[in-house]
Amino acid sequence: MDTEVSGKPPVGTFDVAALKAEFPLLQREVHGRPIVYLDSGATSQKPQAVLDAMDRYYAEINANVHRGAYHIAERATMAVESARASLARFLGAPSAEEVVFTKNATESINLVAHSWGRTNLAEGDVVLLTMLEHHANIVPWQQLAAERGVEVRWIPVDDQGRLDLANLDALLHGVRLLAVTAASNVTGALPPIRRLADAAHAVGATVLVDASQWVPHQPTDVTGWDADFVAVTGHKMLGPTGIGALWGRRELLDAMPPFLGGGSMIQNVTVDGFTPAEVPTRFEAGTQPIAEIVGWHAAIDVLDGLGMEAVAAHECDLTEYALRTLADRFGDDLAIHGPAGVVADGAVVRGGTLSLAYRDVHPHDLSQVLDQHGVCVRAGHHCAKPLMKVLGVNATARASLYLYNDESDVDALADALADAGDFFAS
């Protein structure tokens, strides 16, 4: 599929107004006000190029892949495989054959837990998680713990919602798998993945990275991380829902049994049994969401056109603006769970995920009032209840920034917060 992309702008000259115009949903109004979308941590909006690519797929080349020998079936197959190659390059993966399409990052992690986990983990083995994890990177391991007697252990967080690595060496004792997020969906903290991977590998552990909240915002290099598995999802990075991927080291994937059984994932089937296909098709049972794969490819093209370095720089600037603006306007009335600054010790330590506590207004009430201003934020526990307990809250209101947000969105958030404060003042 050919997708037109704009030229890559130099870092620092990010034309957000022009970019916003590419997103149909960001043109609409809610409650008579322009929409201010600050929930990209839940899902991103989709540019016209992604919508067009999916429409064109259905209008022009819709056919099942890896089956027919006719023209459109070949075109559809090429569309899927070129998307796989594009995603592999985008992730810094050595080979497209190491990229398995899944429904989302949750399914990617479940694939590893079921296939690699049930092959490699036995009673007493330790899976090391962190208190920053999303339920998607907790529950599959707890299921394994219940089924196999695997021990689940936790890396704690400090008072700024960052990993506390003071006792990492002791925590790694006996660990077979480290499963860690690259970016917290609650505090925005960015754990030092390479350092963690090195420490885990030193004790012979395998490393899985949940990169759902990282890949949309930062340049990704799975090789530079020295990870073994990386789970990603399409819908948080301008792509459609229903499509994600697992990247895994070839030698690990080759040794893993299939996760789901069905069509496409076999070499041969007889009445006596089956022979699984090679990777990655071994893990892609049944017809894949082809239009979604095509749409995701178009999303990657858009991100490539912008340049992930430029995206990261823009979000870094905007996050700093947001932290500064909210502190200036609300002082002690507003607390933000997470690292206090974007940069610490020369490294970027937080992304644009801002979990807010505002006076004693409940996050659900806060988001309701913000909605009247057209401001969309998420209220709740963000599928991270263990972390919420450490933070001492049941819920937060979370504003999450993305490439199409600008200072006016942050200002609109601040105005809406001020109004919410007035509304609930007793």
Place this chain on the structure above:
Amino acid sequence: MAGLEDLYREIILDHYRNPRNRGELEVPPATMTEGFNPLCGDEIQVYLQVTDGTISEVRIGGQGCSISQSSASMMSTAVVGKSIDEARDVLRQFKEMMSIHEHGLEGDDAAPADDRPGASGLGDLEALRGVVKFPVRIKCATLGWNTLDQALVLSEAGSPTE
């Protein structure tokens, strides 16, 4: 368009700021039932003291948003002094009022058929009728009531007089 004033009626904000029957009861003789809203993390505890088939005391614990807290507060005043059957009747009426299927969900036309105070005999609880226009918040409003439902079952089971 459903505005904030449809949701946050003054009496709701009053119950939120000044919750009635807030606290705990000794268990036993009272019963305690806990409810959770898995979507937002709100939690609630309903303490019931049933004496001779009548709800003699209610206490509400836990934490949550203004809708869940005020709804539970209003619930406590609505059922105290009532028999278990009478409480169940209030519960049924309230849940009917909160049912989106009763009103349909056609965008902003989800207006209640009759929102005059006292139309259903629910009294102050009528103020919560506007919640139906905000479907995501229905679970907030019904959290305390669903917990009460379980609490009534528990109280009945533990009460030889019933």
